[in-house]
Amino acid sequence: MLNHSILIGRILGIPIRVHILLLILLPVLATLYSSNFMFGLLLVIGVFTSVALHELGHSWVAMRKGCHVQEIVLTPIGGVARMSHIPSKPMDEFLIAIGGPLVSLALGILGVFSISELFFVLGAINLMLFGFNLLPCFPMDGGRVLRAYLAHRKGRLQATRIAAEVGKYFCILFIIFGVMRLNFFLAFIGFYIYRAGQMEYRMVLMENQTNRFSGHREGHIEVEISPPPYAESERGLGTLKKKLRNLFRR
Numbered sequence: 001m002l003n004h005s006i007l008i009g010r011i012l013g014i015p016i017r018v019h020i021l022l023l024i025l026l027p028v029l030a031t032l033y034s035s036n037f038m039f040g041l042l043l044v045i046g047v048f049t050s051v052a053l054h055e056l057g058h059s060w061v062a063m064r065k066g067c068h069v070q071e072i073v074l075t076p077i078g079g080v081a082r083m084s085h086i087p088s089k090p091m092d093e094f095l096i097a098i099g100g101p102l103v104s105l106a107l108g109i110l111g112v113f114s115i116s117e118l119f120f121v122l123g124a125i126n127l128m129l130f131g132f133n134l135l136p137c138f139p140m141d142g143g144r145v146l147r148a149y150l151a152h153r154k155g156r157l158q159a160t161r162i163a164a165e166v167g168k169y170f171c172i173l174f175i176i177f178g179v180m181r182l183n184f185f186l187a188f189i190g191f192y193i194y195r196a197g198q199m200e201y202r203m204v205l206m207e208n209q210t211n212r213f214s215g216h217r218e219g220h221i222e223v224e225i226s227p228p229p230y231a232e233s234e235r236g237l238g239t240l241k242k243k244l245r246n247l248f249r250r
């Protein structure tokens with residue numbers, strides 16, 4: 001899925017790529033976000049810039065922990081940072097997992113206090129990104145935080161098994177909710193994350209069985225996903241905007 005992407009630049013030495021499908025879907029997403037096409041387009045570009053910054057948040061912490069970040073790819077269902085040599089100490093994993101959401105939170109706070117309509121909406125979406133990614137849905141950020149917490153008490157394998165199990169129920173909810181509300185992005189995200197969680201559990205299981213796990217995952221490439229919680233509709237986004245306005249601008 002990550003092939004077919006175009007290099008748009010490098011930040012912190014990390015190549016940032018955009019998947020061709022995202023470029024094709026850009027106009028569709030723009031109309032999904034707003035009835036004003038230009039506003040919608042700027043919004044979608046802003047959302048994916050935010051997703052890239054979120055991934056850079058993870059990547060920056062990861063690199064400080066000795067991890068190699070190969071690239072960041074922006075796809076229609078979110079950002080993917082491909083990493084290798086990932087430290088497995090629960091504390092390091094927690095810090096890498098929290099790095100992305102903290103960037104989203106900071107962007108969200110900056111945005112909702114901005115006087116520009118575009119940045120205000122982007123701020124609201126970043127706050128959604130922050131909340132959505134912190135759901136304990138492994139291998140999303142919140143799920144990684146949960147695994148890091150559990151790994152302290154139960155060991156890595158058990159922690160991954162429980163986190164993947166909890167994540168499975170969230171994914172089922174995403175799929176049911178997505179299909180019911182005709183939000184197929186959410187349904188697909190549910191399916192994709194479920195598969196990613198199961199794959200990662202199997203990987204940890206294999207590491208455990210071969211017993212060659214040495215604290216760092218040599219050669220393994222791990223994928224960090226941060227799907228943007230697509231607004232179900234312009235109406236959904238409108239409701240959120242209204243709530244935030246009431247909260248910040250009485």
Ligand code: ZN
Binds near residue numbers: 054055058100133141
């Ligand atoms: Zn993330």
